[in-house]
Amino acid sequence: MLDNMPRGTICIEDIEMGMVRHLRKEVTDRDIELFAEVSTDRNPVHLDEDYAQDTIFAGRIAHGMLTAGLISAVIGEQLPGHGAVYMGQTLRFLAPVRPGDVVLAEVEVIGIDHAKRRVQLDCRCLVEDKQVLIGEATVLAPSRKFD
Template identity: 70%
Template sequence: MIGSGRSTIFIEDMQIGMVRSMEKLVTTRDIELFAEVSNDHNPVHLDEDYARDTIFKGRIAHGMLTAALISAVVGERLPGHGTVYLRQSMAFLAPVRPGDTVRAEVEVTAIDLGRSRVGLATRCLVGGVVVLRGDALVRAPSRA
């Protein structure tokens, strides 16, 4: 993954509008490994001949594989190590295909210092196309 590096940003240092991201090239091997881990062997992900006859006209990555990239940004970049996921909502807007580079981004939208909670806008893009959009609530690490 490519991005701004691993970090922990304490809730006391966060500001509304702060953004962190990372990029990942989604490979056929990633899709195969995700199928094994998730036990989701839907042929739209694994069989090009089958997938060619679907609305996608070819293989696509699992939506939750794309969503896992948001988890990576939350756990590694913003807030980073020590973060606890509380809630995530998302909408899948376009397919991700083997060979696509996905940029996963999170943006701080709300900060509750008293409860150590942070609201995040979440999104994934391929090129300029938003393929996933949502929001998350996390418990962020604190210096206290």
């Protein structure tokens, strides 16, 4: 399941305070396995149900950075989109994401520095209206002046 807004580019000249973009994705076992392979993070809390049952989570959870990667997808594909460059990101993980959870990843413009082409974004991920991740990102937005 993947539900997201149109992809492309929003140049710094067109970005406005309060703009919001999002995507919605079901986190699958395959996603977790692929993330473990790519990241080399094979912590059994992500991959081994028997092991994970004996942790504070009482079951398998997705990698936190897999969830954070959905924020990256919104930034890189929608707001600002293609041509955006990450400058920094803060993250707070509030609750686990489990296989089968549908994550809503959203970014909202909370600051704009047109002269430096920098955009400050409030970032959040929710599962069933419960925040599982919050943070802020600073990105360099593309500009029509540099096309």
